[in-house]
Amino acid sequence: MLAAPSRSARRAPVGGFVARVLGAGPTGALAALALVDAGWSVELRDPLSAEALGQRRRAYAFTQSSRELLERLNLWALIEPQLIPFDQLQLWDLGADRVVAFSPADLAPRQARSGSSAIGWIGRHDTLMPLLLRCLAASDAVRLQLGPEAVPDPEASQRVDLVIAADGPNSATRSRLGVGSWRRTYRQACLTAEVSLRGAVDTQAWELLRPEGPFAVLPLGERRFQLVWSAPTGRAHQLESLPASAFLDRLAGVLPDRFQIEDLFDQPRAYPVELLIAHRLHRNGTLLVGESAHRCHPVGGQGLNLCWRDVAVLHQLARRVTCGQLSLRRLGDAYGRRRWPDLLLTLLATDLLVRIFSNRSQALLPLRRLALGLLARWPRLRRFSLAVMSSGPCAIQGSAPE
Ligand SMILES: Cc1cc2nc3c(=O)[nH]c(=O)nc-3n(C[C@H](O)[C@H](O)[C@H](O)COP(=O)(O)OP(=O)(O)OC[C@H]3O[C@@H](n4cnc5c(N)ncnc54)[C@H](O)[C@@H]3O)c2cc1C
Structure with a gap:
């Protein structure tokens, strides 16, 4: 406390x-x-x-x-x-x-x-x-x-x-x-999720610039990371509603090979950008x-x-x-x-x-x-x-x- x-x-x-x-x-x-x-x-x-x-x-x-x-x-x-x-x-x-x-x-x-x-x-x-x-x-x-x-x-x-x-x-x-x-709504939405990763270091933050949108990997300590995944709006909402195992599969598909996902700690949430x-x-x-x-x-x-x-x-x-x-x-x-x-x-x-x-x-x-x-x-x-x-x-x- x-x-x-x-x-x-x-x-x-x-x-x-x-x-x-x-x-x-x-x-x-x-x-x-x-x-x-x-x-x-x-x-x-x-x-x-x-x-x-x-x-x-x-x-x-x-x-x-x-x-x-x-x-x-x-x-x-x-x-x-x-x-x-x-x-x-x-x-x-x-x-x-x-x-x-x-x-x-x-x-x-x-x-x-x-x-x-x-x-x-x-x-x-x-x-x-x-x-x-x-x-x-x-x-x-x-x-x-x-x-x-x-x-x-x-x-x-x-x-x-x-x-x-x-x-x-x-x-x-x-x-x-x-x-x-x-105001102008982007065609992208932002998906946030907390995961543990192998291949990432607790003192490093990453901004991955991907064709479908930026993807931030932010250290939360103890090998946990906050992901901020920008993706086309429809896809972000679809990803948000997937069961955890399917979401992790999709995530593994977009992250560079150096990152291996171990666990998902919360329900991914999409928000408009x-x-x-x-x-x-x-x-x-x-x-x-x-x-x-x-x-x-x-x-x-x-x-x-x-x-x-x-x-x-x-x-x-x-x-x-x-x-x-x-x-x-x-x-x-x-x-x-x-x-x-x-x-x-x-x-x-x-x-x-x-x-x-x-x-x-x-x-x-x-x-x-x-x-x-x-x-x-x-x-x-x-x-x-x-x-x-x-x-x-x-x-x-x-x-x-x-
Ligand atoms: C779903 C979601 C996820 C986000 N995730 C991230 C993230 O992972 N990382 C990041 O950096 N940023 C994130 N953001 C953006 C970040 O939350 C905002 O930059 C930040 O909250 C802005 O703070 P604020 O205090 O200006 O506004 P807000 O946080 O929106 O606070 C506004 C406050 O005003 C109150 N309010 C509303 N109407 C009235 C009223 N009439 N009278 C008095 N009070 C009122 C509300 O209850 C609220 O508490 C996210 C935003 C959303 C919507």
């Missing part, structure tokens, strides 16, 4: 500015903790109970940008022991038959200096969420309202200084504000944060890290409001200005990766071989690519190839 931080350790000045956070998923929960760290009081609402919030079976790949945020919030020491670090990332284009290995030597100097030799970390939702919820429950500055009765009529709610909409991709808050969104971007990131004192504002293909494990980079910007701006360096009125505009470049470039980059690598076009093969060949041979290009994957396209000063 994990120890929750003591009340005094997480106490923030109560009073001052008050925010209401709608949605206690991984984005809303961390946004609430970030606001508390910035000196705000927070009311956090979700129609799900604490137990239901912690129950999803999925694992996230965390990048350096998420580590940096957790460090700033003094949460890293608490969360890191629950994460599985990996110090090698193997990018394998099976169509072009090229492999590129990223190692800690490819980290940007700022990240290498941090004393961490990990490129990234894998964390399970069902260990991460209870920990975040315990931190929230331990804070005097948070009023947690969880369960079906926690989402009363927003018109009847007490006024607060700021509303954070972290209520996911089908955000009711976004609709209520009249903020439109641009879409590109979503809201037309605006704020309106009438409400900010859209996380998947209520954007969603991207899981290739490269960007999704939740991108959500948490929203939280990182919210944290900085909320602190400036607390210190009187930014007026509350201008917070929404400042948030939008800071978030648009990262959001648009990350969504574009993940979409391009899928378009270029998820196909059987012979015409693209020379380009793919050239790109991966250059990456394999040119350390500066690897460092640049890893910095983009780790911290987003807008945080790559000092890592661009000369």
Whole structure:
């Protein structure tokens, strides 16, 4: 059982500015903790109970940008022991038959200096969420309202200084504000399953680029791995409904020979993959944060890290409001200005990766071989690519190839 931080350790000045956070998923929960760290009081609402919030079976790949945020919030020491670090990332284009290995030597100097030799970390939702919820429950500055009765009529709610909409991709808050969104469902769905594998190492993560879609193999420790298998939608749903033995047969058929599957630990689940971007990131004192504002293909494990980079910007701006360096009125505009470049470039980059690598076009093969060949041979290009994957396209000063 994990120890929750003591009340005094997480106490923030109560009073001052008050925010209401709608949605206690991984984005809303961390946004609430970030606001508390910035000196705000927070009311956090979700129609799900604490137990239901912690129950999803999925694992996230965390990048350096998420580590940096957790460090700033003094949460890293608490969360890191629950994460599985990996110090090698193997990018394998099976169509072009090229492999590129990223190692800690490819980290940007700022990240290498941090004393961490990990490129990234894998964390399970069902260990991460209870920990975040315990931190929230331990804070005097948070009023947690969880369960079906926690989402009363927003018109009847007490006024607060700021509303954070972290209520996911089908955000009711976004609709209520009249903020439109641009969304496109990929023809691929994503299938997740937890397996044990021979031929894979606990400190290595793999992104296999297959013609039918990317396939991630993420270490969970003790030879267990989370598979994130993108496949055409119909096939993904068919695979999801297969009995375990038939599913394992299909899996063995698509994995390279070096991986041998030993066991399946859960029922594989398929979920739709879409590109979503809201037309605006704020309106009438409400900010859209996380998947209520954007969603991207899981290739490269960007999704939740991108959500948490929203939280990182919210944290900085909320602190400036607390210190009187930014007026509350201008917070929404400042948030939008800071978030648009990262959001648009990350969504574009993940979409391009899928378009270029998820196909059987012979015409693209020379380009793919050239790109991966250059990456394999040119350390500066690897460092640049890893910095983009780790911290987003807008945080790559000092890592661009000369
Ligand atoms: C089935 C599935 C499997 C996935 N698997 C993976 C994976 O393996 N790896 C990975 O990296 N990513 C995965 N993802 C994506 C990942 O879950 C998202 O990136 C992440 O959950 C986004 O967090 P969020 O907090 O922004 O949104 P969500 O996690 O969607 O949280 C939104 C919260 O808002 C609450 N809410 C809804 N309406 C209201 C309301 N009106 N008022 C208040 N609260 C409300 C919901 O109950 C929910 O708790 C998966 C997604 C799905 C759907």
